[in-house]
Amino acid sequence: MTTTIVGFPRIGHHRELKFATEHYWKNKIDQSELLDTAAKIRQEHWQDQKDAGVDLVPVGDFSFFDGLLDTANLLNIVPSRYKKLGLNSLDEYFAQARGFQNGDESVAALPMKKWFNTNYHYIVPEFSNETSIKVAGDKLFNEVDEALKQGVNAKAVIDGPYTLLRLSRFIDDKKPEDFVDDLIEAYSSVIKQLDSKNVKWIQIDEPALCFDVDDEQKKIFDKLYNGIFENTKGRSTKLLLQTYFGDIRDVYEDVTTSDFDGIGLDFVEGKYNLDLVKKYGFPANQVLFAGVVNGKNIWRNHYDDTIKLLDQIPDNVKVVISSSCSLLHVPYTSADETEVPSDVQQHLAFAIEKLGEIVELDSIYNDQADGKRALDTNDKLFREIKHPENPAVKKRIANLSSADYTRLPDRSEREKIQKKEFNLPLLPTTTIGSFPQTKDVRRARAKLRKNEITKDEYDNFIKGKIDRILKIQEDIGLDVLVHGEYERNDMVEYFGEKLDGFLFTQNGWVQSYGTRGVKPPIIWGDVSRNGSITVAASVYAQSKTKKLVKGMLTGPVTIFNWSFPREDVTPRESVTQIALALQDEVLDLEKHGIKIIQIDEPALRENLPLRKSRWYKDYLDWAVPAFRLTHSKVQPQTQIHTHMCYSEFGDIIQAIDDLDADVISFEASRADFTLIDQLVKANFQTEVGPGVYDIHSPRVPSEQEIEGLIRTLVKKLPVSKIWINPDCGLKTRSEDEAFDSLKNIVDANKKVRRSINEPNPVV
Ligand code: GLN
Ligand code: ZN
Secondary structure, eight states, X not given: OEEBOSOOOSSOTTSHHHHHHHHHHTTSSOHHHHHHHHHHHHHHHHHHHHHHTOSBEEESOOOSSOHHHHHHXXXXXXXXXXXXXXXXXXXXXXXXXXXXXXXXXXXXXXXXXXXXXXXXXXXXXXXXXXXXXXXOOOHHHHHHHHHHHTTOOEEEEEEOHHHHHHHXXXXXXXXXXXXXHHHHHHHHHHHHHHHHTTOSEEEEEOGGXXXXXXXXXXXXXHHHHHHHHHHTTTOOSEEEEEOOSSOOTTTHHHHTTSSOSEEEEESSSOTHHHHHHHHHXXXXXXXXXXXXXXXXXXXXXXXXXXXXXXXXXOTTSEEEEEESSOGGGSOSOGGGOTTSOHHHHTTBOOHHHHHHHHHHHHHHHTXXXXXXXXXXXXXXXXXXXXXXXXXXXXXXXXXXXXXGGOOSSOHHHHHXXXXXXXXXXXXXXXXXXXXXXXXXXXXXXXXXXXXXXXXXXXXXXXXXXHHXXXXXHHHHTOSEEOXXXXXXXXXXXXXXXXXXXXEOOSSXXXXXXXXXXXXXXXXXXXXXXXXXXXXXXXXXXXXXXXXEEEEEEEOHHHHHHTSBOOSSSOHHHHHHHHHHHHHHHHHHHHHTTOOEEEEEOTTTTTTOOSXXXXXXXXXXXXXXXXXXXXXXXSOTTXXXXXXXXXXXXXXGHHHXXXXXXXXXEEOOOXXXXXXXXXXXXXXXXXXXXXXXXOTTSSOOOOHHHHHHHHHHHHHHSOGGGBOBBXXXXXXXXXXXXXXXXXXXXXXHHHHHHHHOOXXXXXX
16 A cells, blocks of 8 residues: 655666766866756656655655765764865765865775675764764755655655664774764754654664664664654654664564554565564554565566565554665666566566566555556566576586585695695785776777777787786786786676676666666576686786796675576575586686686675674575685695685684685785784684785885784794785776885885795795
8 A cells, every 4th residue: 555665776877976976076067066966866766756656755865975974964973074174065075985185185085884785885984072963964854855845755764873873983982872862862853853844754774773683782772762752752754663684583572562653674685574573463553664675686576475475464564565675786777778688688677667566566465456467467477487597507516515515635735735836935925816907908998899909909918918917026026926807897797798697787787885886797597607717818827927827716605796696596506506617717727737726705704694693504604615616626736815805704714714715815904903813813724815005095005014014914823824915906006006015015025034034834
């Protein structure tokens, strides 16, 4: 009877917001033009939802950069260093999101982090002793006015105080609980203002309730909302507690006996939510906003399954059909995808199509005549679905045994063999793989795409780049070289394009952060390798130098996590298929004389389920074996590296050691080597290359600074296990920055080496 969504993509049908914002940053348009574009985009998006027949339309989900940053600005949680710049409010907002530079005046951006288990990034709000919370922004209220004027049945959207506290950084001695009273006041005031505008529903997003919530945190949550309820008694606007990305088992009974008028549950990712409803019931005086249309994936909803799910909700419960989370994680419309095969096209549902699905599901659920028709059409679609199958792949998986996941001999044996085989100096130096993607590289790729140059010309160009970068690495004095990854546009797309089973969109952009987007590949058929992928480039590079060249692959878990996965196949099955395809590539590289092979897994951590108790069962139990499968068959003397670009893996150290790689390089976050202590404590066995150069900053670290870092490493870890490298690929840096920094790394390392008197110890 009622339908809604949690939120809509913000970037515009043709990424108008991205282009307008970037033009504004470059001073090509003025602020009023940017604001006009934004208003137009909002209007169109609201109209899209009205046209589709969605009843309750989210308002306030629009953002120029990030929703949590919007909430922080609404509540005056803006560090004074930005306020001191004296900018207008939009520029002050952008300064927080991306830093500010004007002459000598320069302020760094607030940090950015992955939003729960998605590939979207939020800006981390900062609380300090000077933070003074009050309602300061007018963006939300203006957008609500704008929507009401347009006749939109608005549901105002705001990030909730509990999630805000859980995701923010507290830089002084004040703790989250010290801000509770002020947050109660501020949120109450926001609610009252929206109430006075006659907004019918306010959606308060509290996805952090899907993390584990302990007793202390629960106390904070209860205190926040009891205060808000108390302060807003007599309101006629209704409050919806919206959760997503998991289930709310730790607070279910509390929130279903509270004064919330509606509870939004994610039934797609939070499968256990249905059990909670069945076990504890759902009160008749609250409305259940049922998130049944997947906001994170691009496939059509199978109505029959969804209705079966909804039918398990007791009859007396008032249900609103909704999306599982904001549609911000899917592209705008599949109608634009004219180049995917038509039998595939009809199975795609991006944001616009999902609106239609929600409305149709509502008709079916409420036994309306057009519902029956929609159900039949949908069912037919699913009955006729035909994913390209590859019996050989299926057979290969069926024949896997534990031996396929076990590399022999064990790591300590291999370590000895490899040390002897490579005879590398103490503290060997290397890089993570990519070198700066300079303009000429992008230009050549564009020319190839437009057929302005031949494949041969392009390949020769790449070979020239490889020759040059090998020479540069030799001159700098690095020990293990790379070919530079010039041939790659994107580390997942490049592999997807060369594997059977993947599809690509033309316009399937999803916001990653701010104005940046990604176009994730789609897994459609059984995945297999139909030819070598990286062998030619690696072999060419190795033929041009006496030093060792490291082969370079993207790992199975990262390829899987950064694609839109199938829903009819388990993640374990899909990732195993990808792993086998990569195993072929690894063995191919080995056969062609590549002795060191790096299998990157930067996305391993981000897909961890929100609840710790599910980390292994729902994820690591298939992710770790997939990685092992890719390299289990190589010879003892072939050295397998992996790379991860986050430093917070303290809590999955064991899983990372269990990948059974020989060497891992990772981000070691700003001289904060606490992770190193954790590695020591956990008796970590893999050789490690903690990044000694932060490639995310344009700064060139001095030789002295790096020397200090290396000396710290040497103090803490067995010297025979340490590698020296930057913390990630150099793709986004300028050549000058990259080369100068690498030179400083090598020179600093030489000094440390000289001062260590032991011979290269073989452990
Ligand atoms: N090998 C890749 C590179 O150097 C790794 C990228 C990443 O960690 N995201 O660019
Ligand atoms: Zn990285």
